[in-house]
Amino acid sequence: MIKIPPFVQNLKPYKAGKPIEELMREKQLRRIVKLASNENPLGPSPKAIEALQQHVQELNRYTDPSSYELVHAIADKYHVQPNHVICGHGTDSLLAYIVGAFTRESDEVLTSEGTFIGIYVSVRKAGRKIVQVPLENYTFDLDAIIDAITEKTAMIYLANPNNPTGTMFERGTFEAFMKRVPDHIMIILDEAYTTYADHHPDYPNGLAYDYENMVVTRTFSKAYGLAGLRIGFAVGPDAVIESLYKVKLPFEPGLPAQKAAIAALDDDEFLRETADLNRKSLAHLRKGLAEIGIEQVETAANFILTLMPDAKFAARFCKECLNHGLILRHVDTFGIARGVRINSGTMDETEFALSVIGDVYRKLNAL
Numbered sequence: 001m002i003k004i005p006p007f008v009q010n011l012k013p014y015k016a017g018k019p020i021e022e023l024m025r026e027k028q029l030r031r032i033v034k035l036a037s038n039e040n041p042l043g044p045s046p047k048a049i050e051a052l053q054q055h056v057q058e059l060n061r062y063t064d065p066s067s068y069e070l071v072h073a074i075a076d077k078y079h080v081q082p083n084h085v086i087c088g089h090g091t092d093s094l095l096a097y098i099v100g101a102f103t104r105e106s107d108e109v110l111t112s113e114g115t116f117i118g119i120y121v122s123v124r125k126a127g128r129k130i131v132q133v134p135l136e137n138y139t140f141d142l143d144a145i146i147d148a149i150t151e152k153t154a155m156i157y158l159a160n161p162n163n164p165t166g167t168m169f170e171r172g173t174f175e176a177f178m179k180r181v182p183d184h185i186m187i188i189l190d191e192a193y194t195t196y197a198d199h200h201p202d203y204p205n206g207l208a209y210d211y212e213n214m215v216v217t218r219t220f221s222k223a224y225g226l227a228g229l230r231i232g233f234a235v236g237p238d239a240v241i242e243s244l245y246k247v248k249l250p251f252e253p254g255l256p257a258q259k260a261a262i263a264a265l266d267d268d269e270f271l272r273e274t275a276d277l278n279r280k281s282l283a284h285l286r287k288g289l290a291e292i293g294i295e296q297v298e299t300a301a302n303f304i305l306t307l308m309p310d311a312k313f314a315a316r317f318c319k320e321c322l323n324h325g326l327i328l329r330h331v332d333t334f335g336i337a338r339g340v341r342i343n344s345g346t347m348d349e350t351e352f353a354l355s356v357i358g359d360v361y362r363k364l365n366a367l
C-alpha cells in the first residue's frame with residue numbers, strides 16, 4: 001500500500017470557478033461578466049496574438065529550454081543581465097521552483113496574512129512551514145515581518161502591490177526593510193501588478209535593485225493579457241538563477257508562450273491602453289461602490305478589495321452576484337474572510353457590475 005505523506009494528504013485541491021459557458025446554461029443567463037481573476041479586460045496583447053499566429057507551424061519542435069530570445073528581450077527592456085533572468089510557466093511555477101530550491105524541510109517561509117494564495121500553496125506542497133504575520137491596515141507590515149524572523153526563517157515572500165488587498169509599500173519602507181533583513185534569508189518580491197503601480201513616485205521597482213538575496217518575479221498574465229498561455233519570469237543574482245535552471249522542467253515555458261511574450265514586451269501601446277482603462281474603470285467602480293455604501297481598500301493594482309459586514313455576508317453576496325451573472329472573488333481562502341475582490345473591467349462591464357452589486361447588496365442588507 002502506498003503511503004501518502006501527511007503534507008500531501010492535508011492539501012486542498014485548487015477549486016477553479018465554473019466555466020462561463022456552463023454557468024450560462026445552468027443559470028439561464030444571457031450575460032456573464034467575470035471580474036474575479038484580475039485578468040486584462042481588453043484581451044491579450046494584439047502583438048502577442050500576431051506572434052502566436054506566425055509561429056503556429058513550429059509546434060512540432062521542442063522549445064528552447066533557455067528561452068534565449070525572450071531572456072535577452074527581458075534583459076534589454078529592463079536593463080538587467082541575461083544570466084540574471086529565467087522564464088517559467090507563470091509566477092506560480094517559478095514560486096514553486098524557488099521554494100523547492102532554496103528551502104529545506106525544516107525551514108520556514110515567512111510572509112503576511114492576506115496575501116497571494118499561490119505562495120501558501122507552493123510552500124505547503126513542498127512540505128515546508130508557512131509563518132504569517134498580520135497585515136497592518138491591509139498592507140504588508142514589513143517591521144512585523146522583521147520581528148517575526150527566527151533561526152528557521154529561510155525565505156520571505158512579499159507582493160507589491162499585494163493581492164488580494166491591492167495595497168503597496170513604498171520605496172523608503174522597502175529599503176529600510178532590506179537593510180534590516182539578514183542576507184542569508186532569500187526575499188521573493190512578487191511584482192505581478194507592477195504595471196498598475198509603476199507610475200507612483202514612491203513605488204519601489206524591484207528590477208532597479210541588485211540585492212544578493214532577492215528574486216523579483218513578474219508575469220505576463222495580467223497587464224499583457226496572457227494568463228491562459230502561462231508565462232512569467234524571475235530576475236535575481238546569477239547563482240540563484242543558475243540553481244533555478246537546474247530544477248526547472250527543461251521545456252518550460254512552451255514555444256507559443258515564449259514567442260507571444262517576446263512580442264508582448266514590445267507592445268507599449270497596449271500596455272498604455274491597459275493602464276488608462278484600468279485608471280478610468282477603477283475610478284468609476286470606486287465611486288459607484290462608495291455610493292452603494294460598500295467599504296473598500298485603497299488600491300495600487302487592477303482590482304479593489306471590498307469589505308462586507310462579515311464572512312457569511314461576503315459568501316452570500318458572491319453567490320447572489322453569480323446568480324445575476326457577475327463573477328467576483330470571495331477571498332476568505334487568502335485569509336480575509338469578509339473580503340470580496342473585484343477587478344477592473346471594460347467600462348461596460350464595470351457598469352454592469354455596479355448595477356448587480358447595488359441590487360444584491362441592498363437586497364441582502366434588507367434581509
Ligand SMILES: Cc1ncc(COP(=O)(O)O)c(C=O)c1O
Pocket residue numbers: 037038089090091092093116118159162163190192193218219220221227231232
Ligand atoms: C501576486 C500574484 N502573483 C502571482 C500570480 C500568478 O501569476 P501567474 O499567472 O504568472 O502564475 C498572481 C495571480 O493572481 C498574483 O496575484
